Amino acid sequence: AQSVAQPEDQVNVAEGNPLTVKCTYSVSGNPYLFWYVQYPNRGLQFLLKYITGDNLVKGSYGFEAEFNKSQTSFHLKKPSALVSDSALYFCAVRDQAGTALIFGKGTTLSVSS
Amino acid sequence: NAGVTQTPKFQVLKTGQSMTLQCAQDMNHNSMYWYRQDPGMGLRLIYYSASEGTTDKGEVPNGYNVSRLNKREFSLRLESAAPSQTSVYFCASSGAGASEGEYFGPGTRLTVL
Numbered sequence: 234a235q236s237v238a239q240p241e242d243q244v245n246v247a248e249g250n251p252l253t254v255k256c257t258y259s260v261s262g263n264p265y266l267f268w269y270v271q272y273p274n275r276g277l278q279f280l281l282k283y284i285t286g287d288n289l290v291k292g293s294y295g296f297e298a299e300f301n302k303s304q305t306s307f308h309l310k311k312p313s314a315l316v317s318d319s320a321l322y323f324c325a326v327r328d329q330a331g332t333a334l335i336f337g338k339g340t341t342l343s344v345s346s
Numbered sequence: 347n348a349g350v351t352q353t354p355k356f357q358v359l360k361t362g363q364s365m366t367l368q369c370a371q372d373m374n375h376n377s378m379y380w381y382r383q384d385p386g387m388g389l390r391l392i393y394y395s396a397s398e399g400t401t402d403k404g405e406v407p408n409g410y411n412v413s414r415l416n417k418r419e420f421s422l423r424l425e426s427a428a429p430s431q432t433s434v435y436f437c438a439s440s441g442a443g444a445s446e447g448e449y450f451g452p453g454t455r456l457t458v459l
Contacts (some may be wrong), residue, residue, distance in 0.1 A: 246438070274453075279447045282447055323388065337388055
């Protein structure tokens with residue numbers, strides 16, 4: 234069965250510092266991996282996805298994610314955090330035969346000024 | 347392009363009442379989904395529809411029914427609402443292929459008293 238783990242409920246970082254939001258997954262075969270962001274009282278917005286190829290994927294708002302097959306991880310990163318990055322972040326996975334995305338429980342990112 | 351739209355935005359029901367949540371997309375997507383979001387639990391799939399005329403159960407289908415009215419519209423019905431169904435409900439859609447991400451609506455915040 235497919236699953237996604239986001240081991241941190243909350244990540245706190247100071248503005249200007251690099252940030253990492255962790256995600257590990259379990260899926261049969263090659264995974265399709267996604268990151269979404271949710272701002273308060275809003276729907277989920279797509280940030281980036283990994284399909285195949287380069288392990289470093291670049292997405293919206295300066296975010297990037299690194300796919301590591303041996304560690305079954307897909308961590309979200311940003312070199313310099315902004316206060317406006319404060320939000321709830323979800324990692325999701327789907328296998329190649331899958332239907333709906335399977336989501337992690339989410340990580341709240343709090344960036345302080 | 348409105349993307350994915352949901353109505354209503356907010357609803358309060360009494361236990362035992364019924365209601366239908368409406369969802370429509372204008373992206374010509376084949377697949378549509380209903381999720382519920384509860385604090386600390388991420389998004390859980392209620393039902394999905396891979397194409398017009400087909401629907402399948404997700405992780406938490408009990409107490410819900412769905413209708414894929416046409417390619418654009420996918421409704422979720424609560425026949426007899428229970429307090430455990432208090433949640434935020436999101437509709438999503440995606441194009442063909444497992445590598446496609448899902449596009450989310452703004453959500454419906456439902457409270458069952």
